[in-house]
Amino acid sequence: MWGVNSSSQIYHYTNDDENPWVGILGTLSDIGAGADGTVWGVDSSSGVFRYAGDAPS
Numbered sequence: 001m002w003g004v005n006s007s008s009q010i011y012h013y014t015n016d017d018e019n020p021w022v023g024i025l026g027t028l029s030d031i032g033a034g035a036d037g038t039v040w041g042v043d044s045s046s047g048v049f050r051y052a053g054d055a056p057s
Contacts, residue, residue: 002031002039010041024051 001013008027014020028041028049039051
């Protein structure tokens with residue numbers, strides 16, 4: 001699961017009770033994941049990005 005907070009910071013849910021949400025470098029206005037697990041985001045300038053591992057592309 002992925003999320004964006006009110007400050008546009010990106011988070012990934014880890015399902016780990018001690019550290020359930022991990023911050024991801026960058027900011028986005030919106031984020032979503034496809035059925036195949038591909039993660040897409042939109043920034044404040046309407047740019048569209050695909051997340052690939054540790055490096056957004």
